[in-house]
Amino acid sequence: MSTSSAPPSAKPPMRDALVAAAFRLFLERGYEQTTVDDIVALAGVGRRSFFRYFPSKEDVVFPDHESCLAEMTAFLAEGREEHEPVRRVCDAARLVLRMYAENPTFSVQRYRLTKEVPGLRAYELSVVWRYERALAGYLRRRFAGEPDGTLRADVVAAAVVAAHNNALRSWLRSDGRGDPGTAVDHALDHVQSAFGRPRTDRGAPQLPRAEGPEDVVVLVSRRDAPLWRVVQQLESALGRG
Amino acid sequence: MSTSSAPPSAKPPMRDALVAAAFRLFLERGYEQTTVDDIVALAGVGRRSFFRYFPSKEDVVFPDHESCLAEMTAFLAEGREEHEPVRRVCDAARLVLRMYAENPTFSVQRYRLTKEVPGLRAYELSVVWRYERALAGYLRRRFAGEPDGTLRADVVAAAVVAAHNNALRSWLRSDGRGDPGTAVDHALDHVQSAFGRPRTDRGAPQLPRAEGPEDVVVLVSRRDAPLWRVVQQLESALGRG
């Protein structure tokens, strides 16, 4: 029952006690109405110890993001060349979803807090920003050399984060009922179909082969037609999106 | 010459004096090494007056974003049905660029500050977030009723902001030399070509007319070819991108 026999990433019970005490007070009297002294009094520890575990009062609301960010960084670092870049960052975003889905009630409580308290919202933004920069950094490396590589990397990273958050928030608004996975998959598919450029064509292309005339599309367009319309017609001609 | 005759948004000179004093100190000894007492001492005003004009120490670094946000909100509110939505939010983003471009040296100084100081970075994120929510709110209204309308709205807004910031930051890194407009236009074109689906086709399309065979492009593609490659070929065939 003791946690003292787990050398790697042993969870200090004190940390968890602080988080529990903090959330109890935050929920019953609000974040700003709760002082750090209140928290440590309820947890039965010294005030100084709070700041040993959490650099700031806001950090106690997001106790697991630091490790999740490290997990995402590792996941992106171990990415191989054969991974399609956009697909890879979508999978990385799913790591964050998994963390939220592991503790639905906790996630919903935190969501309600961050929605109400401006300071927590700002803090969450800086956390999300670090995720986004991790994704963008990975994409920049993968797109290196391509024209507008960094631009595309930044835009795709932002789109992936936005899609992920859109689905995540809608799940959180529903009190964490149901499976958030399918909604996030759908949202990320949306982004992937808009941006996904398989890079596998440099190695083993695996491009599906045309097998007959019915697999060929001929598009006739005016040169000065708006590109969006051409793409729109092209999409419907190809039977997509 | 007096400002007493301008009831709406009359600029108190005290506000400007505080901003000037603050930046002088921030630049010469750093943001965190400068206290609010230092600022008010240099500006020759009382400490209490500082917090009359700026709700927090961070606000003095972004003295014009509040009005710019109001400007953007008004710009989006006056948007007509005939405006293509994605195009409209791109134009709204250009309002922010214009604000930065109006004071290049100030913008560059602020950029250096926000890059170094984590607290300012977090504050800037919350400002950018409000811009993004304004854009997303507009798009949600325009996409209302469409399947995945809110998802598309959030993703497009995030992409527009990311593209804008990508170009803006590269301009800021170059010490504000040159014209940021073309880079931002290019970045936003990138987003528009990925997402732009004009709705004008319900009204008067105004499609340009082809005038001869040299204005016609014929593209032959396999039906199962990756869309991105087809678009790429299409772009070069049309002489764009």
Place this chain on the structure above:
DNA sequence: GGGCCGTGTGGCACTCAGTGCACGGGCATC
């Protein structure tokens, strides 16, 4: 002119987040 406002400003005291530092107690090692 002498009161009566509303507004802008300064001063003061206070709360609270966050930090530096030094102390004390367990705990392993030699």
Place this chain on the structure above:
DNA sequence: GATGCCCGTGCACTGAGTGCCACACGGCCC
């Protein structure tokens, strides 16, 4: 048992932000 170390604690301090009151200035009515 002495040494060093890690962890938790108490204390004093800085600095941001707030509430409250006093004061000065200008107009306005009586």
